[in-house]
Amino acid sequence: MLILPVLLLSLTGGLLVYKQELDQWLNADLMLIEQYDLYTQPLSVGQLQKRIQTAYPQARISWFDLSFYKESGYQQVRKSGVQPAAVFWIAGMRNDVGHYHAPVHNQIFVNPYSGEVLGGRKWGVFSVEQPLLNLMPLIYKLHYSVLAGQEGRVILGWLTLAWLLMIPVGMYLSWPHHSALRYSNKSKKQWRQDLLHWLSFWKYRKGKSRFQNDFFNHRWLGLVFTPLVVVFLLSGLSYNLKPVYYGIFDPLNQRQLSHKAIETSSLGQVQPMSLELAVATGQHLTEMWAKEQGFERLQPVGLSHSAFKGTYLYRSYSSLDYSDESAKTSVWFDAHSGELLARFQATGASKVDVMTAGFEAVHKSELGWWSRMLSLLLMVASVWLAVTALRLWLFKYRARRKGVRKKRSVAKSAKN
Template sequence: MTQAVPRAWLVLAHRWLGLVSAAFLLLAGLTGSLLAYHHELDAALNPQWLRVQQPRAEAPLDPLLLRERVLQAHPEATLPWLPLQAKPGEAQRFWLAPKPGVEHLDVDEVFVDPWSGEILGARHWGHFDQGWRAGLMPFIYRLHDSLALGEWGKLALGIVALIWAVDCVVGAWLTLPPRGPRRLARWGPAWKLRWRGAGWHKRLFDWHRATGLWPWALLFVLAWSSVSFNLDPVYSPVMRGLFAHQDGPARASSKGGPELDWDAALVQARARAAEAARQHGFTIEHEVEFSRRPGAPFYQLRLRTDRDLNERRGATRLWIGAQDGRLLGLFLPRGAAAGDTVSTWLVNLHLGTLWGRPYQALLSLSGLLVAALSASGVYLWWRKRGARRKA
């Protein structure tokens, strides 16, 4: 009896944790399966903005020149982020922010041909102002990220992600046979499906249990990484309690003098990056983005290095003072601190930015599996509920 009571509580916990999160996970799974191919689908829907013809012999134009052209076309906006990486066949994306005193921008994402400098178009990201093709994939991203409800939606999904992570552990524990001799050896049937002589309900139960076990590690990674995206007040204390992490940028000293403009700051940032690479023994593969948020006392240079996992956008970052160009901090995705290395793996496994097309396809199938597990769990509960009422 003492062994049966805890198991009964776990069964109850698994049931209600699953029911509370089922609708959210159904939506997250379906949208996530599409977002595994987010860039490809968006480009297929909007090729006039996202696809360009790359000249064979010409190098892309200076990103700072492209930045000036975008600012001239949108004088009501600022450009806190400067993309530095020109990919073959792809347009350059510039993200706008309103100037002080401007309440609203009609568009906030501008597409530029990095070889000709032509502005190809712009859209209001995540909205349908310019038709369903322009808004579909960004809106799906907003649904997946925050239920398209902003910070309240992110908080709700963060809580659901935490419930999901706990439920992953509870569900896996429940598949273990009750304590006794050769417990692990008797665990085998939980991984299998009964087909002969089994009714539809037993087959569905076996499928729900087995398909939750086989990809369990990936499902837990998706759950816990979702907590990192949406519920950092829980994720960071847990991870910092378990692992070491790198520090953020040091405080920049304000001297009250003139600040570096974007051209001079980029020169300084490149020099600091080269020095850091020699000192810390990493190799810079290419530059990704240069940025400075309004009012921030530093610039940030984002790079892709051999310490990165992300095959699309590097996550190596360094910060320099906005006044003197002094190096304020360096972040390496791998090899500098265990906690940052673990988080780098979690984030890239969630986003599907490593191992190319095979993992991209696996991630898309995983999204469908999450949706199916949620739906089947609700159905099994409903059937048992009906049976108990009849009894």
């Protein structure tokens, strides 16, 4: 039942390990710019905002990329001579009579040094004219929702839960099975012997036949990769089946929820504070927080505006985060007054948040080259587990069919 979902999630997940690199390779003219001098400073937030609004006059910026605003000399020299463009997300605006006008693109790419808007795309929407433009976003959507929106995410969430619940069943089936008589009179010595026998299964070995070889491979891969599979499945639940995931872990330790309590208005609000002032406000609030908590603010990541909440979200990479790719140090503040409303940190506040952020960082391969290698190894192992499971099932199915035919033949011979 789970073979097809396992293959789908494994293969798409393997591609997503290098989603950014593949996306940039497929759309180099849109997503890459020439390598600039190490000490070149990008244009100011206000200047970039004007350039973007000139290219998209009927839109507002919902996410402003701040990753380029680092200290002088921050850039790493690339052998290729190119570097990623700045990524911005834009949303539509309501006119005077309340009608919403969506922009032609919702994700755009900008050269932050010249201000040139390189172009954009409707993220995750297939285009016949440009089939490669959204290939990686479509693979991403296929991975987490099978291209079926929220319903697909929930379905995958329940399949993930089923997969997780099957792990203890598989562990039980891998345990050495003996006669009921032996287990009814089982001693500690016999149990230790079974344990040692079971631990020997963790050592790779080849079988004498194709069936035995598939059986040994299936059992060995299932045992060796179980801890990593559990991490990926739990993080999958945190993405796709939040009520179940947090229903299990919230009683253990309360997570940070102040940002969830910010009220939302269905009417929406205009952008009241300039982006430049919002960036300065977010930076100030984060620096004050860093002094209060004693952590280090390393670099800005981005600024997001929510018209329906009337808030700005300022995100940074700090010493509280697992990596710069999984930066989650965030402050929410009122878009009118700049009043601090909520904060979130990946580590140091809630054990549930620490665990969840860590699981998700591993799931997304955001912990460096070793986490990418783990993800690729898990992809190969999962595919081979599915293949060996299918081959074992086919072998047993054919054996049963052969047995049935043999019985029928014997019965027919006896009747004649």
